[in-house]
Structures are given as structure tokens and as C-alpha cells.
Amino acid sequence: MEWATVFSGSNEGSVGTERGSERTLNPYVTGTSVLGLKYKDGVILAADMGGSYGSTLRYKNVERIKSIGKHTLLGASGEVSDFQEILRYLDELIIYDNMWDDENSLGPKEVHNYLTRVMYNRRNKFDPLFNSLVVGGVKNGQKYLGMVGMIGTHYEDNHVATGFGNHLARPLMRAEWHEDMSFEEAVKLLEKCLLVLLYRDRSAINKFQIAKITEEGMTISEPYALKTFWGFLAFQNPTKGAEGSW
Template structure:
């Protein structure tokens, strides 16, 4: 599928023991639902992940570039790229492409010596955050995040909060829908939560 994803709600949360990234699965073009199983959260390396809100073609294109650059860095330097360096790399690529921009907003999450989370706008503006949301349902997600985020929360609690935030957008934003993708990046690496685990959290809300 190509074109622009008008909708999307993405969420990132820093916990004391890891980072949580989440997104809905609906891909829309104008008022038409193009897919109900869009992938918006991607593994870049064992300890690095990115979530994108915007044009699916631009998101996939940048993810391919980032994966190649991270692999080259490891080969040249002999160690993995830090989360901060990865966010800076993403920002530099977007800044260098601003005359032909990537139409997407990216959340960068990962774990090296500690968990890290960055928000990178389409022309390379970069902000380090403790929690963040992007996309058409972000106002609904932020309402949940701002009221419930705690800096000392565990990943287990952060996962539940991310599901609550995306679920708020699912209920209120017409361009957000069709399920939730949720990943955790911690000292053990990248892992995606199962549909059954997410369903259990939703049932308990």
C-alpha cells in the first residue's frame, strides 16, 4: 500500500526498566479505510525501535535507511548505536530531506545504559520525552498519559498505560482503529506483545 496514512495514533512511554511503543492498526486515505492491519512500529535493532505516524511509504522508506545505517555503524565501530545517536541520525536524515520531506512523525525508543525516548518531527526537530504521542488521535492519548504517567512506573504498568492511551483514541478518533500493536524494549531487547495479552489488558480496563 502506498499513499498517506491520514490517521494513526502512536504512543511512547519511558519506564524505569524499559520503553514502551504502541500504535493502532488502521491505515486510511482521506475518508477511506485502506487497511485494518497496518504496521506502524518497527524493530531496527535488538535495542532500537521506531514508531511512525504519517505516510506509510515514507515511514517504510526511512525504516529501511535507518536499518542499513545502524548495521553499517555496528560494522564500522564494533558496538551498537546508542539510542541518542540513533535519534540524532533520524533527525539528521529528516533535516537533510526537508525540501523533499518524509511526511511522517517518528517516535524513537530504545534501551542502552538506560531507556530513552525521542520525538522527531518531519523536518528533523528532535525532543527527548518521558511520554509522547503523535498522530490524529494524539489529543485523546495525551489526556490519558498526562493524568496517569509516573516516572518510576515499571514496564508492566507502562504497557497498561499505553493500551489505555491508544484505546482512548480508538474510541474517539475516526482515523484511529482496528487494534493495537505494542512493543517493549528493555535490557533483554525488543519484543512485541501478543494479541491475547493486549486483549486481556483491554478487558481489564
């Protein structure tokens, strides 16, 4: 049977076969920046809960930080449906690993390496997953934090960010991060970064989750909002002094 278009709201978004498989040709519902950093006792991740349909903030309850196995947290920017596909891959991987029953479990480094290969493999098939991923965790007392891009680019660092966070949040992290940060200091720094992103990124919303992972376990917070102030003069007249603006 010839390839057929799978209609899911638009005939341009995905194509599939008679078996019902689909490919993301363009990102439709997307999430914005994810931030992560190491602190004294573990790793902490933060993201808002917005899902944008194009330039419209359509969904406001999208959880973009998930636990993977016993030792890892995963945060995702980009296409939400592709993130769901990645979570399905990881569920299968964790179940397969548990079936060995060897008292060992996958740690954040293994998950990071696996996702790097998955993203690079899909890129080589010209069928990429439209996501940037932050992987953080603690295993055997070792903290781990890394990032994976949609074409398989990857790195490890003491603090990472995706999307606009690479441009707006990481300079703040470079200036204020230090290795023996307490949890409270880490949260304060992340909230400062989230506030900057909220002011400057049109896709960000004032509804956030923060997740932490230590040797004792992991916790993902309930959604909460930050106190904002929109009375800055630059916000009241953003085009003042901009030649050629309206």
C-alpha cells in the same frame, strides 16, 4: 530526458525520472497516533495497525512499530511508503555500522539524532518525508525516548505521542505517569489512551500492537483488540446542544 509522471494509481501522488525514483507529493496511505512512555525497566510503545487511504480505512494489518538494531524501537505516524523509505535508510545505517566490527552498536540516542537530521534535510529540499516518529530504547542501562516531526522538530521526554495522541493521550499521561511504573501499569495507561483515541479518532482501528524494550531485549506483541462500549449518550446524539449542527 524531461521529467515524466510516474503513474502509481494516481498521477498526482508522485513524480520521478526515467531512473524510476519517486517523490511523495501528498500522503496517500497514512497511519495515525503512536504512543510511547518510559517505565521502571525500560520503554514501551503502542500503535494501532490501520492504514487509511484518504478517509477510508483501507488496510488493517500495517505494522508501524519496528526494531532498529539491538537497542531501539521505532514507531511511525503518517505516510506508510515514506516510513518504508526511512526503514531502508536505517537498514543501510545499521549494516554500515556493523561493518566496523568494533563491538559497538548504535543506540536510540544516535538513531534519534540521525532521524532528526534526515527529516530536516528532506524538509530543506522541499521533499519532506510525511511522518512523525517515536524513537525509544535502552542502552547501557539508560532509557531513552524521543520524538521527531516531519520538518525535523524533535524533543525527548518521559512520555511522547504523535498525531491526535498529542491532544488526547498526553494529558492522561501527564496526570498518571510516574517514574517507577511497572510494566503492567504502563500497559494499562497506554490501553486507556488507546481507547480514548479509538473513540475520538476516526482513523484509529481496534487492532493494536504494544512493544517493549529493556536491557535484556525487545518484544513486539501480536495484534489484539480492546473491549469497547459505544452506548454513551454523547455517542448516540453527538450534535445535541451544538448550535448550527444538522
